[in-house]
Amino acid sequence: VDVAIRLAMDGVKVYSYGDVYKLPGSLYRQGKLPRSLAEAKAQGGNVEVVYSFLDAIRSARSYGRDSVFLAVGFETTMPATAAPAVQGRVPPNLKIINVNRLTPPIMRYIFDNVPEVRLNGVLAPGHVSTITGAKAWSFVAEDYGIPVVVAGFEPIDVMLAILEILRQNLAGEAKLVNEYRRAVTWEGNTGAQKIIAECCEVVDSAWRGIGFVPESGLKFREKYAALDALNAYGIEDLDPDSWSYDIPAGCRCAEVTLGKAKPTDCPMYLKGCTPSNPYGPCMVSLEGTCSVWARYGGAGIARKIAEELGIDI
Ligand code: SF4
Structure with a gap:
């Protein structure tokens, strides 16, 4: 977020999703930057909110000058960024700040590093699972003995998933159950998985307030490195030594x-x-x-x- 804010203040057009637009960075506390992209825009920064990466591509083509897309998200949003990249549809003036993260690794991190969090069950996210497949969550039951149910987003989906977890708790079982079968298969969206794998490699990545989590992020492969905004603007990526606690003071x-x-x-x-x-x-x-x-x-x-x-x- 800080990189995007700085580029916007330097005149590079920054395309952002609406929710990320208001996200506070961390350098504003030192008085170095506006607090968010929204504040950057209010102070004359070059920011445009878009609904999708395709909107950013269309806009950047007609804009014709230096632009970046702040790609924040999880498995659900990454295919929409990776597909145009793999298909060669990203104009040369548009670069990408790739901060997509993977959800199963952060769940494993919690099991391994936060023992005080005792869970009776896990509702696996339905939207992520449409891409990863239900199989991505089998480790929860197999390695940690915790019931896990892939759930949809309607109230009835959530209630059915909780009911299944309670049933397993009472029966002393720990299984993976896919409650969201109308959208999620065991294998997931293999086409999207292939596009992501073609475009990016899995790397250790920083999570806000947590630090580096093994194999939890995506980085452009060498073949697509020209798309990487950090390369294009000579900005150093975070590493475990340079990462520092990046949550606003007092926020938990x-x-x-x-x-x-x-x-x-x-x-x-x-x-x-x-x-x-x-x-x-x-x-x-x-x-x-x-x-x-x-x-x-x-x-x-x-x-x-x-x-x-x-x-x-
Ligand atoms: S933990 Fe506190 S400061 Fe941080 S987002 Fe939540 S309510 Fe706000």
Whole structure:
């Protein structure tokens, strides 16, 4: 995010998804940069919000000058970035800041490094699983003995997945079950997997507030290195030695992301940090844990339900 903000302030056009647009960087705390791409734009930075990478390609073609696309996402968004790259449809004036991350490795990281987080089951993300296939989550049951259910996004999907986890808990089982069969197959979208593998290699990558996680990110292969904005602008990529804690002071996003704290444990929650005026990264995207909690559980609904069920949360 800091790289994108700096380029935007230097006049390079930065294309961004709408949720990333408001995401705070980390260098603003030292007074070096605007806080987000939104603030950069307000201060005269060159930023354009797009719905997709294809929109960025179309715009960059007609713009004709130096541009970058801030590609933030997971397995779900990477194919849309990789496909035009592999097909040679990215104009030479458009480069990509590739910060796509992989979800199974971060889950394995939590199991291995955050033992205080004890899980009765895992709802595997349905949208990611459409690409990876349900098979990507088999390690949860096989290696860690935890029930795992690939779930869709309708309330009935989530309830069925929780029911299956409870059933396995009562039966003393740990299996992988695919509840979201109308969208997710065992193998996943093999076409998308091939395009990603053609374009990128899997590398150790930094996660915000957490640090480097083994084999959890994607980097352009040598053949596509010309697309990499870091190469094009001579910007050094992060490495484990140069990475430093990059969450705004007082924000507990890293603990929230790892399941070590609830959003309500954060003193900023719904005080200095709200969905309309986010302070930390977990409050920015509609899918961010703090944002979800604020919109659906922040009034104490989750706590009330837990109390009624006699569950300690
Ligand atoms: S409420 Fe805001 S400041 Fe607190 S952890 Fe969540 S995103 Fe960070």
